[in-house]
Amino acid sequence: MLLVARLGAVIIVVILIMAAMSIFSWKLGITQALTVTFFPMIILAWTIERMSILWEEEGPGDVVKEGGGSLLVATLSYLLMSNPIVEQLTFNFPELMLTLLGIVLLLGQYTGYRLLELKRFYPLVHSDK
Structure with missing residues (x-):
């Protein structure tokens, strides 16, 4: 998997773990755990x-x-x-993070051409023979 996608997936998993810890600590009445942010x-x-x-x-x-x-x-x-729509979606529907994780993992598997490579190799394709 590509580095950026791998880091994105790790960050999403860390966010999900932090959200789960916050929910469980709130349900157990441990409010001090809510102040810890790793x-x-x-x-x-x-x-x-x-x-x-x-x-x-x-x-x-x-x-x-x-x-x-x-x-x-x-x-x-x-x-x-900080957009209110994004805040509302992420706080009210945390399972959307799993959808985002799936998209990041799919995009991370792509190893094809980049758009900049079209410009880079343009002279090779259109050179006079």
């Missing part, structure tokens, strides 16, 4: 690990580029998740 720590650990590996392999320029892209994606994700 999700931001997992994301930060992955980001720091990836940035340190990238710093050693590619240098600081690529780290700044990757970090800026990650910050942009995080900002856009926050804006999407």
